[in-house]
Amino acid sequence: MASIPDPKAIEEAYLASAYSGVLCSMPRTVGNGDPIVYGSLHKSELMKLYTQYFVQKGKPARELYDLIKVSAGGKCPLCGGVGSVRTLDHYLPKSTFPLYSVMPANLVPCCRDCNTDKLDGFSESPDKQALHPYFDDSKFFTEKWIEAKVVPGLPPVIEYYVSAPENWSERDKSRVSCHFKYYRLASKFSVEAAADIPETIHVRRTIMSSISPYDFSMYLFEKGQTPALPINNWRRVMFSALAMDPWFCENLFDEI
Numbered sequence: 001m002a003s004i005p006d007p008k009a010i011e012e013a014y015l016a017s018a019y020s021g022v023l024c025s026m027p028r029t030v031g032n033g034d035p036i037v038y039g040s041l042h043k044s045e046l047m048k049l050y051t052q053y054f055v056q057k058g059k060p061a062r063e064l065y066d067l068i069k070v071s072a073g074g075k076c077p078l079c080g081g082v083g084s085v086r087t088l089d090h091y092l093p094k095s096t097f098p099l100y101s102v103m104p105a106n107l108v109p110c111c112r113d114c115n116t117d118k119l120d121g122f123s124e125s126p127d128k129q130a131l132h133p134y135f136d137d138s139k140f141f142t143e144k145w146i147e148a149k150v151v152p153g154l155p156p157v158i159e160y161y162v163s164a165p166e167n168w169s170e171r172d173k174s175r176v177s178c179h180f181k182y183y184r185l186a187s188k189f190s191v192e193a194a195a196d197i198p199e200t201i202h203v204r205r206t207i208m209s210s211i212s213p214y215d216f217s218m219y220l221f222e223k224g225q226t227p228a229l230p231i232n233n234w235r236r237v238m239f240s241a242l243a244m245d246p247w248f249c250e251n252l253f254d255e256i
């Protein structure tokens with residue numbers, strides 16, 4: 001009888017790959033069948049381990065599920081807090097990587113949209129992996145890699161795009177582009193901005209109608225610096241873009 005791999009060793013291998021940014025190299029279970037993956041356990045049984053024993057209320061492991069869920073402070077880390085945490089995402093999808101179906105390191109709290117947006121597949125290329133909030137370099141979360149531009153109109157539209165720092169490696173630049181695409185951040189962020197911008201226009205039309213375009217730009221710039229929000233948060237990026245846009249800063253919106 002083949003020996004069963006030590007779960008601790010499996011977790012250690014996962015962590016080593018996670019810190020090196022090469023989780024795509026972990027062993028996959030491919031094909032449509034239901035092969036044995038671990039000991040005598042089939043792929044389907046490992047997947048059920050999550051849905052029936054980890055997620056279901058009343059099961060002992062549900063406590064761990066709830067603990068992981070609250071660890072994000074309510075805000076989805078995959079879309080920068082646009083959505084609220086409602087579920088757990090398998091960073092390595094359990095359909096392809098059933099071995100990690102209940103491993104906490106592989107379970108990321110997220111919103112329903114992000115959970116749905118992510119496909120079951122997982123790139124085999126290290127430069128196409130989404131960001132893993134637990135393990136990836138802090139620069140992804142402390143340096144600005146999302147920018148926006150203002151499309152003039154009534155109402156104006158904020159378009160978001162990736163602009164990673166020049167000194168980042170090509171792999172890191174590619175990874176943030178992929179993360180941005182996988183979780184449809186351009187669309188999610190623009191929708192949030194569209195709902196938020198009328199308030200700023202109202203401020204410009206009323207209490208700030210007599211200040212100069214320069215002073216209004218400074219006000220917007222300060223709003224974009226608020227340390228309460230992460231650096232790539234849609235609202236911070238939006239205010240920075242508005243502050244830099246002459247059309248927006250010079251417009252009194254008195255035709256509305």
Ligand SMILES: [Zn+2]
Nearest residue numbers: 076079111114
């Ligand atoms: Zn999300």
